[in-house]
Amino acid sequence: MLINGILRRAPPISNAVTVASLTSMGMPLASTESSGESAAMKLSAVNRCIEVLSDSMSKLPVYFLDNKTRSRADHHLHQLLSIRPNEAMTPSVRKKMLEANRLTHGNSYDWIVRDPRSGRPIELIPIPSELVRPWRDNKGHVWYDITHPTCGEPMRLHGDDVMHFKAYSHNGSKGISVLSRAAEVIASGRAAQAYDYSFYANGAQPSGVLMVDADLSGNIEVDASDGTKSTVSKKEIIRKEWEKFYAGPSNAHRTAVLDMGLKYSPISINNQDAQFIEREELSVQDIARFFGIPLYKLQSGKQSYSSNEQNAIDYVVSTLHPIVTQYSEEMTWKLLTDSEINNGLEIRLNMMAELKGDNASRGNWYKTMRETGAFCVNDIRSLEDMPDVDGGEEHYASWNYGPLSSWAELSLKRAEGGKSK
Numbered sequence: 001m002l003i004n005g006i007l008r009r010a011p012p013i014s015n016a017v018t019v020a021s022l023t024s025m026g027m028p029l030a031s032t033e034s035s036g037e038s039a040a041m042k043l044s045a046v047n048r049c050i051e052v053l054s055d056s057m058s059k060l061p062v063y064f065l066d067n068k069t070r071s072r073a074d075h076h077l078h079q080l081l082s083i084r085p086n087e088a089m090t091p092s093v094r095k096k097m098l099e100a101n102r103l104t105h106g107n108s109y110d111w112i113v114r115d116p117r118s119g120r121p122i123e124l125i126p127i128p129s130e131l132v133r134p135w136r137d138n139k140g141h142v143w144y145d146i147t148h149p150t151c152g153e154p155m156r157l158h159g160d161d162v163m164h165f166k167a168y169s170h171n172g173s174k175g176i177s178v179l180s181r182a183a184e185v186i187a188s189g190r191a192a193q194a195y196d197y198s199f200y201a202n203g204a205q206p207s208g209v210l211m212v213d214a215d216l217s218g219n220i221e222v223d224a225s226d227g228t229k230s231t232v233s234k235k236e237i238i239r240k241e242w243e244k245f246y247a248g249p250s251n252a253h254r255t256a257v258l259d260m261g262l263k264y265s266p267i268s269i270n271n272q273d274a275q276f277i278e279r280e281e282l283s284v285q286d287i288a289r290f291f292g293i294p295l296y297k298l299q300s301g302k303q304s305y306s307s308n309e310q311n312a313i314d315y316v317v318s319t320l321h322p323i324v325t326q327y328s329e330e331m332t333w334k335l336l337t338d339s340e341i342n343n344g345l346e347i348r349l350n351m352m353a354e355l356k357g358d359n360a361s362r363g364n365w366y367k368t369m370r371e372t373g374a375f376c377v378n379d380i381r382s383l384e385d386m387p388d389v390d391g392g393e394e395h396y397a398s399w400n401y402g403p404l405s406s407w408a409e410l411s412l413k414r415a416e417g418g419k420s421k
Contacts, residue, residue, distance in 0.1 A: 040179050040186045041104075045284045048298050049291035050103050056320055057327070058096035060349040067344035072382070077121065077335055081347070085124040086113075097126045099323070102165050103291070105129035106177035109144065110163035112334060121335055124163075125149075134164065134174060142173075163334045165326060182290040185283065292319035309361060316354050324349045352383050373397040 040046045062081040066073040085094045094110075101108035109132045113123035131147040142159035166175030179186065219231045284300050294311035331347040355362050366383075369375035378392035 043186060043287070045287040045298055045300075046179070046186060049287060049293045050100055052293055052297050053103060053291065053319075053323075054096045054099040056354055057099040057323065057349075058092040060095070060324065060351060060353050062091070062331075063348055063350060065346045065348050067346060073345060075345075077347075080121060080124060081331075087123075089126075094124060094126055098165060101126070101129045102167055102175065103178055106167040106169075106175035106180065107132070107134075108165045109146075110165075111146070111157065112161045112163065114161065127162075132162075136173075160334060163330050165330060178290050182287060185286040185290065312355070313361065316351055320351060320354060324351055350383070370396065 041050070062078075064073040064075045064078070065071075082091055085091055089097070098108040098110060107129050109127045109129065111123075111125040111127050112121050113125060114120060115122050127146055127149055131149060133145045134142060135145065136142055144157045144159065144162045144164075146155045146157060146162075147153075148155055166172075167177055168181065169175045219233050220237070221229045222232050222237070224230050284298060285295065288295055288298055288300070292315070294308075294315050296308045296311055297315070328346065328348050332341065332345075335347060336345055352362070355365070366375065366380045370377070370380065373395045376393055376395045378388040381388060381392065
């Protein structure tokens with residue numbers, strides 16, 4: 001919280017004796033986690049999963065909830081969280097970057113730049129995960145050693161000045177990326193992709209055997225392009241000449257001209273190669289499981305409106321909700337003051353934005369919530385970014401749709417009417 005961060009002084013960066021690095025506890029640095037990130041992102045399924053989750057988080061509106069009145073509250077941080085977190089980014093870009101880093105590195109970090117006099121947050125700057133190293137001092141306080149993203153200078157920030165969003169974690173201090181946990185599945189997918197590329201690069205047909213009625217053992221000297229001579233095997237010369245004219249997609253189905261007794265025998269495709277597409281589908285399913293993404297969002301699997309609708313709801317409840325909860329808890333603790341938290345103020349993300357594309361589901365949800373008295377008309381209009389209307393604050397229930405304020409009176413009258421009969 002804010003007060004704790006102001007009172008604690010940062011140890012000098014050069015003081016390495018008091019540092020209890022999380023790396024020494026068996027957790028790798030962020031820079032080592034990202035070694036396979038670029039390769040993994042070349043898999044369409046991995047890339048799409050990260051895009052789906054980061055896009056989902058980027059579009060969720062932030063609001064402030066007063067738990068005492070269960071109503072939304074105005075707050076000066078609204079400008080920072082919903083309009084402009086820093087000079088370079090919009091709120092959606094900031095949230096997308098944070099979630100993408102959390103997925104690919106296991107951790108994402110948001111630097112809270114505070115006003116030196118009031119201590120209020122004035123900027124929120126996401127820091128690339130590979131530039132941050134969290135550690136604990138001898139008293140158990142969390143610190144972050146950061147390489148400044150623009151000037152490269154080292155910084156040391158207390159935990160209250162860095163929002164830390166984690167993936168799955170063994171110790172609660174540092175997350176483990178999905179890419180690390182799914183390394184074998186991703187490696188298998190990359191191998192299949194390389195095989196696919198090689199298959200088409202070699203003429204989109206199985207390889208074969210070149211045969212010649214001559215002794216091809218030994219080497220011969222050939223002239224290189226720079227005028228020098230090099231020694232090459234006879235077999236290699238024939239292979240290169242064949243691939244030069246007949247290998248590759250541009251040479252597919254080209255008529256071969258063979259001389260000097262040269263013969264080509266293709267190797268027929270086997271059942272394992274014929275099932276290659278099926279193996280690729282299994283790889284996509286495995287990757288989707290690691291990320292918690294329904295297959296229809298990856299343009300894979302069977303497509304039907306009814307099943308996709310249920311999968312969309314399950315995605316919000318099972319995959320998105322736990323992530324949103326962590327973001328809300330971290331922002332509440334790091335951005336609000338002690339007194340605001342004690343008075344019941346929280347920072348929330350509105351997940352209804354994820355269902356805005358499904359009019360039927362959204363309409364049924366609003367109808368149910370209003371008929372049970374949970375929502376009033378203005379609650380629904382607020383979720384739809386519409387202004388309040390006169391009389392829209394009244395709550396109704398299904399008992400003849402009377403006002404909740406008259407519920408006891410209506411219940412007694414109904415009971416008396418039943419006895420009189």
